[in-house]
Amino acid sequence: MWPFVGRVRELEDVMSALTSADAKGAALVGPAGVGKTRLADEAVARLEQSGCTVRRCYATVATSSIPFGALAAMLPADMRTANPLGRAVEHLVAEPQPLAIVVDDAHLLDDASIALLHHVIRHGFARVLVTSRPGERAELWQEGLLRRYPLGDLSRAESDLLLERALDGPVDTRSAALLWSGSAGNPLYLRELVVSGRAVGALRVAEGIWSWHGAIELGGRLGELVQENLGRLEPSHRHALELLAYSEPVELDLLASLVQEEALDDLETRSLIRVESSGRRTVVRLGHPLYGSLLRATCPALRAQSHQRALAAGLEATGARRREDLMRIATWRLDGGSPISLDLLAAAAEQAWAARDVTLAERLCRAAVDAGGLVQVGHVFGQVLMYGRAPDQAEATLADVMTGPLSTADLSRLGATRSMNLHFGLGDADAAAAMLDAVDVPDLPEELRDWLKVVRTLEDAQHRHVAEVLESTYQPVAPQLSIHMRRTRALCLLQAGRYREVEVEVAACEALAAGDESPDDYGTMRMRCFALAYSGRLAAAESLALKLHDSLFDDLAFTGTTSVYSVLSFCARMRGHGAQALRLAREGRPNSSVSPLMFDTIGLVGLASAAALCGDGALATEALARAKKSRRPAWRLTGTTVSVARAWVLAGVGDVHAAADAAMAAADECAELGLHSGEAMALHDAARFGVDTSLRLAALTSTMDDPMTSAYAAHATALAHTAPTVLEATATDFLRLGATLYAAEALASAARLHRAQDNPRAASQASARQALLMRDFDGARTPALRVDGLTHLTRRQVEVARLATSGLTNQQIAEKLHTSKRTVDNHLHAIYGVLGVTGRDELRTALGPS
The missing domain is CATH 1.10.10.10 (Winged helix-like DNA-binding domain superfamily/Winged helix DNA-binding domain)
Known part of the structure; x- marks a missing residue:
């Protein structure tokens, strides 16, 4: 039996309905697989523990036409009387009291069984608990005999917890999101996904972490369950569902133009499709994600192509007015085997890249290249290859296309993309700048010249002093390009530690993007994540990072996921959740076989820091070495994170003096570039390792007015002044921010100082507070958290x-x-x-x- 997760409130409500003086029973109502029977199992166990006699029976299709068929096991063998109902009641009354009757799948009960339960409930002979599908044989609760408790799918958090407990170990974030998406929170589907995944090797454990490999495949019992829920389908119903399987979510008007209206009504009534609002549109989705998997797997190839050709033609007939329409038409035409123009492929590839659908963008670009359209898609293809961790291939492709006959405008556009690949992909700042100079020629269109300004500023933001680049973000550009300058400005403000201003710029970027009907800007969302985390709003940072992760998890080619894992791992470290931080950092680390990108440096330093916190010196040292090797001169500001992480690694292996020196060197390196966010963290680390950095941190708080930096400064000042009571107050400040690790360190220092000042009572109190905090820690170890002398409560x-x-x-x-x-x-x-x-x-x- 799978562990019982969630449903705590529902279980308490059901038990109240079964045991309170005026209650008669309860009905658990919900669709198949939501856990009605599992909840009933828990209720039965509690009833039996309380001394109640429980009689349980199961209604089935086979017994639905037999009088008392479902209840036969609890009734006397001789029911051949003129009054079978009376005989049945007489037999039940003879049961030991109190008595509870539990019926699974009550919607399949026969009329005689329904009548018997009515009589039992009305006269209080027994408490009754039933499980039932919604909308079927609802007499037991519609007449007020039983309290009705609707049961829905599990929440994302409950699904993740159930997975972890069922597998007896953590599941990586992407796999948990994949299984949540596939099951849509249905516990039965989730269980069958796990069972089938383990059976075929798709779900397996490595380094103590479970992960799913490959796509979800429907087979065995899982496929049977999905097919059973779909039931028998009329040809018109199957036609509609298959169209939806290749298009969801799809506009209701488009789908209605291709199918019979009555079919859609029937399917919605049976909950096989869902009609919902999406902005100003009404869209249709399948009732469950696995329906699409089954329908696509069982749809013949020729019919699938026909469906997609029909969808493309139908959307084109409506005018294809929305920004994502070209992507959909191009995809349906490719999959349907229809002719497709180079112009459509190029426009669709641009849209796919803007939407950060890297997989689709690459597919469309390659289709255009195969059709001889490299020039048309070169600027997109170069970025796709770079973010796909193939910067060398991107350079070769762009260099090749730029040798052909091109207009000045095309040459400049391709040159800008090539410069970004040289800078962010290959890490060659000089070559990138030279490329921009080469294509920044007279008589360029104003918008293209402004685009070159944007690219130059963006590259400078990783190479030059923060204040200089911040100033250049205010240079005027075409209105449609202002969002790019504001994004770079937000990045500079993040680097400068001006986190509140980051929020202002991010909000402005979102407003501009919304006005242009652009897709969600993952870049600005990531900056908001880091700003929230670094300023001490850990819970908000985690929430946004998880939301961003879930929007990206199905496209591993997008390297932005590395930054998301870094934020989550950082927050876990601050909470003292070392094992969780290490798991998240491992998930976000780059494969050692790929060319490192700038994002990979961030991921590797996160892994090094998390491993050091957990005391895994070998892994920490290895990750730091990889991070150091991945540094490029073009990525000077990102490279400072390697220096900051080095202090954590040295402290983790026990060399606290070297850690203090490394932290001070990292702080100086960051200060030289105007990178005050990194400087503040490094100075705080140095203070934790024994250096008096209170004056420098206090000076930083004049421009960095966030609560985390203020807590850093207070912590350093209290350590420098050996003030234990101030350290205890600082611990409270860290706790308010969620930075439990630093709170525990402050209390540990306070306890040691109290003892040194011959105040054992205060030392014991501080030590006990520290012990309470560390009860929730998970493998976290730092030099300040010495266990010697720590007062442990049981x-x-x-x-x-x-x-x-x-x-x-x-x-x-x-x-x-x-x-x-x-x-x-x-x-x-x-x-x-x-x-x-x-x-x-x-x-x-x-x-x-x-």
């Missing part, structure tokens, strides 16, 4: 202490922990002795916020 004492400070009485604590009040009294007496306090008020003061 796990049960920690539970008692937390409950006591929450306001519960000793009796309430005993009931919650299923123990006696005397035991709680003894635990609190021991806790007071360890901490040197005399009551709950002092305990609350000693432990502080938890």
